[in-house]
Amino acid sequence: MTDTTPTAVADADITPDMRGKSLKQERRWALWGSYAALTMFTFMFLIPPIYTVTTSLKTSAEISSRDGNPWLIQNPTLQNFVELLTDDHFQVFIWNSVKITAVVVVVSMVISIMAAFALARMRFWGSAALATGVFLTYLVPESLLFIPMFKIVGSLGLMNNTWSLMLLYPTLTVPFCTWIMIGYFSSIPKELDEAALIDGASYPQMLIKIFIPVALPGIIAATIFAFTVSWGQFLYPLAFLFSSDQMVLTVGIVTELIRGDVFAWGKLMAGSMIASLPPVIIYAFLMDYYISGLTSGATKG
């Protein structure tokens, strides 16, 4: 009662009840405004993906005819997908992408989990400097290093060979994965490893039996990151691969489906959709891990 007295005095003609109503109304308007604006933004942001799907379901004849609404489909067909998926080259691209991504994800996770454990829990000479080094390496973009890499890959005899990508992708995945794993490992209470040490566990045992199970959400987030990076990387395969038996999806779609001035847009869009699908599916099922990996890169550590 004493709380409401000052307001009642200040604006005597407005009863507390009316004030509450207008505030509620204001909130409701803000909510509806937010819905409207968000819906509009979402629609605008989804125009390109929608158009990818639309075009991929059209026949070449329909795409090249200039009458009719390009945003609508007259005769939907799956022909583009069938043609691509039965194409020998395209199957090789898919296989190469899967192979490279699988190897890179496993290698990066092994390297970064081991290193992050050592950096988070075993203070040793130079560990702080190494952690800083990890962070700095994460900030080095691939477009800074592809020229010397071109020479190095050439001198290793790995030019036009998927092995070159398996060797180089860890430079893009390992630093970030290590960085976020250090954050997750550091958040595990120290009492847990003291208890394990008293029970006579060795450091490797401690890592496998305690840290990995406890930090599983972080490991999933890091794995998703490693997967997305190696699946979607474009510059390195463009620079180091040139024959279609070694090509990966991202570059293969661009270089193989565009021959001279002939653009098979239906197939291009179908290919782009197939290549986008694995990250999108993973994202759809593991959205929370995906987002925690995204935000912890800058906020943790």
Added chain:
Amino acid sequence: MVQASEAQAAYKSTIISDESQVSGFRKILRRRSTIAFLMTLPLILVIVGLVAWPSMYSVYLSMLNKKMTAFVGFDNYAFLLKRSTFQMIIFQTCFFAVVAVVFKAFFGFILAHLMHNVPGKKQRVYRGLLLLPWVIPPAMSTLTWWWLFDPSYSAFNWALNVFGGPTIPWLGETWWARFSVILVNIWVGTPFFMIMYLAALKSVPEQLYEAASIDGASSWQKLIHVTLPMMRNIISITVLFSLILTFANFDIVRILTNGGPQDTTHLFSTYAFQVGIQSGDIPLGAAVSLFMLPILALFAYFILSDVTKRTKEEL
């Protein structure tokens, strides 16, 4: 005397046992550091062998002549700086990065606020859909943008024409092409800002807003005096991260315009690719890409000092 010697002996023995403990402890320490070294060895190999060494090698390469037979010092850099094409590329790279990051930060901020108003379950739906541009591999989504910008079949132009608008040369004219590559970059990067800001907004304690309301603050005042100061850290670090990524961007320009028209949309990365790999002048290409280094180093320095500052605050 006897007592004294006894005491001495006892003292000695404790020292000895202490010593044996120390040496045992040292052994553990040694073992521990050996394990730590072995565990970090692969990481060290990646950092030193595949990042640090190539960077140094890049500097060396950039000081050779085209056939890589003679050392020419800084001639490549001087040559580049004298060319008007390259001067324009320096301008275009900075213009691209700054404009794109400003708009990404702006739209991301608005979207995060709108999402914050919406209750949990619906927020998840919007968040899920709005993050899609970030999830799709950029090379693949840029292909669709290219098709949307196609000179004769552009679906954007079709829609514009329906409403009586003009036919826009999206990728054909310098400033339209610059607009287009920036637009695509904004589309790809805004969700990242949105998600970072949303996380920051959620971490602002509700009591602060309540206190501000009691003091009679308007929502604009709350934004300026409560939200922004609380989000300052996240905003600055997100902007710096994004500046690095945008500055070094390759995929979008490479696919959309490949530098055209007349090299006016080239960035350092795409120009380095054209010069170094396509035209085979590796030293000159290395010099082009190394122009990124000072600016990236500056951003990295700011990020790092921010991160260490926050780590210290947490301790």
